[in-house]
Amino acid sequence: MAVPLTQQLRISKYILGKKLRGERRFPLVLMLEPLFRCNLACSGCGKIDYPEEILDKRLSFEECMQAVDECGAPVVSIAGGEPLIHQDMPEIVRGFVARKKYVYLCTNALLLERRMQDYSPSPYLTFSIHLDGNRDRHDASVCRSGVFDKCISVIKQARNKGFRVTINCTLFQGEKAGEVSEFMDMAMELGVEGVTISPGYSYERAPRQDVFLKRKESKQLFRDIFKLGTGKKWRFNQSSLYLDFLAGNQQYQCTPWGNPTRNVFGWQKPCYLLVGEGYAPTFKALMEETEWHRYGNGINPKCANCMVHSGYEASAVEDAIKRPWEALKVALLGPRTTGDMTPELPVLYVEDDALSKPSLVSEIKPAPVVFHSDKQDKQVA
Numbered sequence: 001m002a003v004p005l006t007q008q009l010r011i012s013k014y015i016l017g018k019k020l021r022g023e024r025r026f027p028l029v030l031m032l033e034p035l036f037r038c039n040l041a042c043s044g045c046g047k048i049d050y051p052e053e054i055l056d057k058r059l060s061f062e063e064c065m066q067a068v069d070e071c072g073a074p075v076v077s078i079a080g081g082e083p084l085i086h087q088d089m090p091e092i093v094r095g096f097v098a099r100k101k102y103v104y105l106c107t108n109a110l111l112l113e114r115r116m117q118d119y120s121p122s123p124y125l126t127f128s129i130h131l132d133g134n135r136d137r138h139d140a141s142v143c144r145s146g147v148f149d150k151c152i153s154v155i156k157q158a159r160n161k162g163f164r165v166t167i168n169c170t171l172f173q174g175e176k177a178g179e180v181s182e183f184m185d186m187a188m189e190l191g192v193e194g195v196t197i198s199p200g201y202s203y204e205r206a207p208r209q210d211v212f213l214k215r216k217e218s219k220q221l222f223r224d225i226f227k228l229g230t231g232k233k234w235r236f237n238q239s240s241l242y243l244d245f246l247a248g249n250q251q252y253q254c255t256p257w258g259n260p261t262r263n264v265f266g267w268q269k270p271c272y273l274l275v276g277e278g279y280a281p282t283f284k285a286l287m288e289e290t291e292w293h294r295y296g297n298g299i300n301p302k303c304a305n306c307m308v309h310s311g312y313e314a315s316a317v318e319d320a321i322k323r324p325w326e327a328l329k330v331a332l333l334g335p336r337t338t339g340d341m342t343p344e345l346p347v348l349y350v351e352d353d354a355l356s357k358p359s360l361v362s363e364i365k366p367a368p369v370v371f372h373s374d375k376q377d378k379q380v381a
Helices: 007-021 061-071 089-100 111-117 135-142 147-160 177-190 217-229 238-245 283-289 309-322 326-331
Strands: 027-032 076-077 104-107 126-128 164-171 196-198 261-263 266-268
Touching: 007 126, 007 309, 027 061, 027 309, 061 089, 061 104, 061 261, 061 283, 089 104, 089 111, 089 177, 089 196, 111 147, 126 147, 135 147, 147 164, 147 177, 164 177, 196 217, 196 238, 238 326, 266 283, 309 326
Parallel strands: 027 076, 027 261, 076 104, 104 126, 126 164, 164 196
Antiparallel strands: 261 266
């Protein structure tokens, strides 16, 4: 586990406090998208196809502070778009740090070299660098050559200046376990705090749909990766039980309220991955008015292949609070890479458009939670 102990303890205290107060649904990470504009156009991005008037919109400093004050999450992940394009981003980050929120500033690193001076090293601030594998794989993913080398250079600079640095890695179709293993070795040599790794979600707005992994092949890929990592001290910026879930050893239902999204349209229902589900004007309205029972694996066809950390990490963290010894065992021994995989949750929808048919909605029941669990828009001229 790469997350600092002080951060782990504070988040655990936050979760236990919510549980003691009897709160069933509460946020763990605020997903903040203060803009959709970006300086890259990636093949797997779901944020790049908005018209210019939307790409020009920005959340103000006041709106960003209101968002974190409304939801109260201890962690803020600032994505987009490319956050460093936002001229008020240094002030926004300082506002979150002053509130003692753990901030993960997600960036493709192209602007970070010259913007780094606008930020100060802090235990509350982490640069989360988007890096989807080795040089060829990453540059193909972001549809521009030379980006990988730029990222490596910027990571070294940020580390030398004393910043916390993590890598955010998304895996797509065609990944080979050996290449991912080599990538993890390289990341450890760079000295980053940890790697956040996840299979890509098939955004409806993404220009290419053939790049995304399906659920079963995702699990097998992660088993193959973790097997190659046996004995190596890879650091992940994720809970051990989420990694075990990726390897097919835990059965979790998504908890989308754990990572609520605030963007230029409002509070997105139910999560930042699904489009067209509507927006709420306030966090309170999001929590009270979203029909949470309509979403999740086996419940909504849109969720069928999703295993993304933004949906399942909160489930895994809550499970770790309930079963700390199991979480510790996986952390020490690593995810199991052989044997039968945990069965999938039952499929409760009848057909792809079942949820849109009122006659069938009443037949769809939420699957139980079983506890044993953006970056790139159109180029900027």
